[in-house]
Amino acid sequence: MTAQIIDGTALSHQIRSQVAREAAALTAQGAQPGLAVILVGEDPASAVYVRNKVKACREHGLHSVLEQYPADMAEADLLARIAALNADPAIHGILVQMPLPKHLDPHKVIEAIATEKDVDGFSVQSAGELMSGLPGLRPATPFGCMKLIESTGVSLKGKHAVVIGRSNTVGKPMALLLLQANATVTICHSGTPDLAVHTRQADIVVAAVGRRNTLTADMVKPGAIVIDVGINRNEQGKLCGDVDFASVKEVAGHLTPVPGGVGPMTIAMLLVNTLEAARAAAA
Numbered sequence: 001m002t003a004q005i006i007d008g009t010a011l012s013h014q015i016r017s018q019v020a021r022e023a024a025a026l027t028a029q030g031a032q033p034g035l036a037v038i039l040v041g042e043d044p045a046s047a048v049y050v051r052n053k054v055k056a057c058r059e060h061g062l063h064s065v066l067e068q069y070p071a072d073m074a075e076a077d078l079l080a081r082i083a084a085l086n087a088d089p090a091i092h093g094i095l096v097q098m099p100l101p102k103h104l105d106p107h108k109v110i111e112a113i114a115t116e117k118d119v120d121g122f123s124v125q126s127a128g129e130l131m132s133g134l135p136g137l138r139p140a141t142p143f144g145c146m147k148l149i150e151s152t153g154v155s156l157k158g159k160h161a162v163v164i165g166r167s168n169t170v171g172k173p174m175a176l177l178l179l180q181a182n183a184t185v186t187i188c189h190s191g192t193p194d195l196a197v198h199t200r201q202a203d204i205v206v207a208a209v210g211r212r213n214t215l216t217a218d219m220v221k222p223g224a225i226v227i228d229v230g231i232n233r234n235e236q237g238k239l240c241g242d243v244d245f246a247s248v249k250e251v252a253g254h255l256t257p258v259p260g261g262v263g264p265m266t267i268a269m270l271l272v273n274t275l276e277a278a279r280a281a282a283a
């Protein structure tokens with residue numbers, strides 16, 4: 001079997017176009033969606049990510065502001081900026097790029113963002129809403145993974161999904177979203193003794209550990225849907241995921257590539273969340 005490659009770039013473009021149409025309608029009502037992105041420090045990868053987020057907003061008719069601060073910014077000053085953005089009616093989403101410099105407490109910073117503007121879905125309130133099955137803003141990466149899975153047309157009901165990774169930003173919310181879609185969910189992690197025992201039973205595998213070749217062909221049930229969240233580099237410096245793409249594509253039914261799979265969906269879902277936040281504010 002050769003897997004169907006799930007084209008995250010194409011799906012993200014469809015979603016972005018829909019966002020642009022809906023953003024234009026809100027703008028016409030005087031409620032243009034607005035996103036504020038805060039970057040503290042000079043981490044080059046973070047600088048690229050935030051630039052792409054702001055650029056995506058501009059290209060799709062959303063208002064966006066990028067606030068960049070030096071790495072030694074005082075925590076009180078950052079909290080004051082967040083408070084000002086919480087009170088700004090032109091801003092519906094606030095994203096503080098992670099990781100933060102060590103002297104800044106990420107929990108304190110995330111909790112300072114008004115829940116209705118928490119477009120990352122990282123706050124305790126947003127996480128609790130997801131846990132409780134209440135409406136709310138969902139973390140963009142797992143939200144994007146759900147859209148990629150949905151795009152296969154395969155129903156999750158009664159299926160066994162295995163999530164590899166237990167981060168607050170991907171693994172845990174991913175498991176909850178799959179559960180909400182009526183899958184039977186197993187969460188594996190670095191302390192799981194025999195990963196393959198679990199993944200071989202899975203109809204859906206989401207790999208989110210940040211280590212290449214975590215999932216190889218012998219670990220995959222024929223026909224499974226495999227979603228690769230990893231962003232790593234191989235020995236040649238080439239971008240690769242957590243999945244051994246070349247071998248797994250011979251076994252899986254559907255597979256996301258890296259790049260061009262989950263990555264483009266993350267920004268698309270951030271736009272969706274900003275739109276949702278703006279819509280809720282206008283209601």
Ligand code: GUN
Pocket residue numbers: 095096097098099120140141
């Ligand atoms: N750093 C890497 N990914 C993310 C993300 O999705 N949101 C934030 N705030 N920081 C990140």
